[in-house]
Amino acid sequence: MQLFYCNYGDLPYLLFIKVDKHLFRAFVQFWNFAYSCFTFGRVDLVPTVEEYTVLLRCPRIQADKVYSRAVNVPTFIKKLMNITGMSEQWVTARIKQKGESKYIPWKNLRDLILAYPDTKKKVDVFALSIYGLVFFPRALGHIDEVVSDLFDRLDRRVTSVPTILAETFRSLDACQRTGEGRFIGCAQLLLAWFHSHFWKVDKVFYRVFSESYSPLKELTATPRRDDITEERWITILQNL
Template identity: 75%
Template sequence: MENGPLDRVEGNANVHRWSEQTQLEKRDSISVGFMSELSDYTRISVTQNNLQELKEIWDQWDNKTKQLFYGNYGDLPYLLDVQVDKHLFRAFAQFWNPVYSCFTFGEVDLVPTVEEYTALLRCPRFQMDRIYSRAACVPTFWKKLMTVTRMSEQWITARIKEKGECRCISWVALKDLILTHPDETKKVDVFALGLYGLMVFPRALGYVDEATTDLFHRLSKRVTAVPTILAETFRSLGTCRKTGAGRFIRCAQLLLAWFYSHF
């Protein structure tokens, strides 16, 4: 059987030596005398959606419905039990260096990898060689929602809201649908959409935005969203550190789960 990308991994020490030597030769940011200009302290807001209603719905489901979810989306609901320690999160976020896109603890550099996040998301349906990217032509927002929910165009368009620069649908509307939908498969799909919108990509609090539905629409193709989740995590951390303040708008639960796995 042909080896996959996970079978071609260099030792960390070799990669570190190669990276350091290459960067020194190219005279980039680790050139002699380089100083990383970061704020002494970054005031990061870790305001998250209240996930209690999602957890209550999950806890009420029987084993058959849960197995249906596991088969389609993996064991993502375990993250609902990961408590976001705001003080811990703010503390270790101070060690994020956007120049190298990694955490630097003294002389140790540490960063979440695709392999680690894939393991933490516990979704066996992901295919490592099929990475999510936004297609040139994608269905409209309401059409994607129709596909996920199987509700009418009138039902969908009446519930689409404008939040800042993005279009969204409220969690309240999705929650009511989960509780009343006659199709168990669609009920599971809407619940998964809520998980991704409220926990993995919590951009607009209390809402699931259009960008999340685009990614979710592609999950049925068995693509992996891990590189996107990692890139957006790095982007949010970097933005906060460079400006000295801001709200972390990605999955704090997943980043903390990674942190706990190392410490």
């Protein structure tokens, strides 16, 4: 796993963060889409690029190199061949299409991770899966072409954080405007950011300045109640 953390940071901890649906539904109600921030009474909070970067702790990220979609990009097949190391025939046989969108099922990538002998490729495919299933869960159980483009360009040490934030804001706007709908941003990272504003780490705050300190690891190890109703959370958030 050390190879994974060196290349992609603390992404795996997101898999262990349970999304409290009651908290999340209450939380979204405080999103102010007019100003793109959360408003709790007279207090405004909004996740920033710097905060998300610290949470993810990815050593390959260069904050001054932001991902943007290139004009001429390889095809979905070529990108998947590059990431997985598999043949064109293998990739083509597993791509699905719905409308104009193309996807590859997670179960195919999972089987590849379990069987592939190349450790680095295992790590790359696992990281791609996290991007497609956790950061940008557009199609449940599938990784889509847009995600593969972003992931394919991480080798150039670009940061995907602004893109993650943009998708989060867009999803929050959509949920707030309609009053319902599926949130397709990274709910785990958003809740980790929210909890990070209220942490006390053994009452010794200077630990957070240690290079070895992992906010996401700390969060996964912190017990949290899951029996608080949505109405109770709304009351708590109103009185922050």
